[in-house]
Amino acid sequence: MxxxxxxxxxxxxxxxxxxxxxxxxxxxxxxxxxxxxxxxxxxxxxxxxxxxxxxxxxxxxxxxxxxxxxxxxxxxxxxxxxxxxxSLGSEELCEVYLRRHDRITTWDMVDRAAPRVVGGAVAGGPYDVLHELAKSSDPLRRRSAISAPLFFTQAGSTADLAEGFALAALLHDDPEPVVTNSVGIFLAYAGGRDRAELLRFLGEHGPSMPRPALRLAARKLPPAERQGVLAPSR
Structure with a gap:
């Protein structure tokens, strides 16, 4: 039945x-x-x-x-x-996610919805809402700020991807692992679109990133480049 x-x-x-x-x-x-x-x-x-x-x-x-x-x-x-x-790009769905963000208590709630629901809606800009989330005192809102741009790594424009890198720069040394681990995940996928920019980013910010986040960011690089990024001098 x-x-x-x-x-x-x-x-x-x-x-x-x-x-x-x-x-x-x-x-x-x-x-x-x-x-x-x-x-x-x-x-x-x-x-x-x-x-x-x-x-x-x-x-x-x-x-x-x-x-x-x-x-x-x-x-x-x-x-x-x-x-x-x-309904990709739905402002209504994004509005519900943002308005009810206080009901998010675990990182998996962010990861399940932020990329398509928020990232899909803000693709093409403006990106103000992502910067507001990035400045929040709530680590899970900051995770939303860098999880939403995962959408940009698959379907965003060059400008969208650049905005994702900018948000990663804002959050790369966040005190909360729930945020920096998500930064690392974003960077790993962003590198699939623009490896040169990923390497530039890691050259500038890698030394101040937590090691777990740095390992996540470098995990999709070729072995020689990955070893260079993870060298002990960092």
């Missing part, structure tokens, strides 16, 4: 609870804050549920964002991402 379409926040919450298990809850709890409620299910099951609910109204997505538990909110950001794949 085919499953019923998931069109409300209540439907999604019920499906997530059906898929939960004590074993998965124990795994999820290890990577969440002690006081963050969780349901406990495999990520693939969560993503499949979100995909099935991709057609739900935005008002119901926002109702999911109101849920105190981790998984319904992650599902909501996954749904925003699925919607953005069909």
């Amino acid at each position: 085919a499953s019923m379409a998931l069109t409300t926040a209540k439907d999604v919450r019920a499906r997530l609870e059906e898929l939960a298990s004590p074993e998965e809850l124990a795994k999820v709890r290890k990577r969440l804050a002690p006081d963050e409620p969780a349901i406990g299910l495999r990520m693939k099951a969560l993503f499949d549920t979100a995909k099935e609910a991709a057609g739900m109204p935005l008002g119901e997505v926002e109702a999911l964002l109101d849920d105190p538990a981790y998984e319904p909110r992650l599902a909501a950001f996954c749904i925003l991402d699925f919607k953005a794949r069909k």
